[in-house]
Ligand SMILES: Nc1ncnc2c1ncn2[C@@H]1O[C@@H]2COP(=O)(O)O[C@H]3[C@@H](O)[C@H](n4cnc5c(N)ncnc54)O[C@@H]3COP(=O)(O)O[C@H]2[C@H]1O
């Protein structure tokens with residue numbers, strides 16, 4: 001019974017809200033994106049436009065891989081590559097009224113999932129940490 | 142009942158085995174470590190010595206933060222800094238006979254946990270992905 005209550009919880013109640021999520025603007029270059037990732041300490045963050053629409057994700061592996069040369073990492077290329085060219089566009093999304101059940105399935109292969117409203121505006125992220133904490137609480141009772 | 146069977150499973154049965162885990166040697170420099178991270182696609186990997194003893198973890202946020210200057214990321218410093226100086230030494234560890242119950246609690250705050258034998262030799266890693274997959278299977282039955 002407790003299991004069913006948890007699995008039907010709305011993900012909207014478990015999100016890291018958009019104002020607390022580090023992100024980059026779609027118009028930025030990779031040098032700026034790597035600085036934001038480094039300063040925030042996160043390995044992947046959302047890419048938004050000025051109206052807060054979600055366009056994709058950018059991560060340190062994606063950035064570093066895009067400047068990997070034959071012998072060395074070509075850091076000088078960073079300022080000339082736009083985030084839009086390297087970001088991952090094909091990403092799973094959730095709606096705030098989706099169930100935890102649906103979120104859990106997506107988190108198996110993704111460290112976090114972005115939540116959007118019906119017009120595609122960014123609402124926050126559901127993370128593996130939050131869901132593992134909920135599940136651990138359920139299983140240890 | 143099914144819950145109890147799963148939670149008492151030995152983590153040894155769920156590990157990514159050591160031979161399939163990307164790692165760096167403790168004697169390497171940060172430039173080499175960043176190349177291994179970039180080529181493997183992972184954001185954090187174990188640091189081992191030639192005898193396969195575990196010494197810590199190295200990650201792209203730790204490397205980038207260590208060369209973050211006032212105005213830019215000082216990439217030229219990478220080849221002169223040893224991994225040992227920047228790696229995270231204080232990390233949780235599991236024994237192969239520990240239960241999934243114990244592993245789940247540690248995975249709340251860590252994307253993966255290293256497993257070692259009684260002498261500290263590296264056996265593999267327990268990842269959030271593997272545990273989320275097990276839990277999802279349990280909860281969807
Ligand atoms: N400043 C911090 N304080 C405490 N713990 C920290 C932390 N930074 C990282 N961690 C821990 O490390 C995990 C992996 O972080 P990572 O940056 O690779 O991967 C993160 C990051 O890519 C993204 N993320 C989480 N919170 C974020 C935020 N506020 N803004 C932007 N992205 C975020 O979601 C992924 C999964 O997050 P999750 O919390 O499940 O898992 C986090 C969390 O358990």
Ligand SMILES: Nc1ncnc2c1ncn2[C@@H]1O[C@@H]2COP(=O)(O)O[C@H]3[C@@H](O)[C@H](n4cnc5c(N)ncnc54)O[C@@H]3COP(=O)(O)O[C@H]2[C@H]1O
Nearest residue numbers: 109110111161162163182183184185186252253268269270
């Ligand atoms: N080549 C690939 N193929 C398929 N999926 C991939 C992948 N690379 C990354 N992922 C997905 O992204 C998640 C986060 O990867 P990350 O490298 O930040 O964080 C990883 C990485 O730091 C480490 N890790 C996992 N497998 C590893 C391996 N074979 N060698 C070294 N480190 C590994 O454990 C963390 C958590 O791994 P987890 O599997 O739970 O979660 C992985 C997995 O769901």
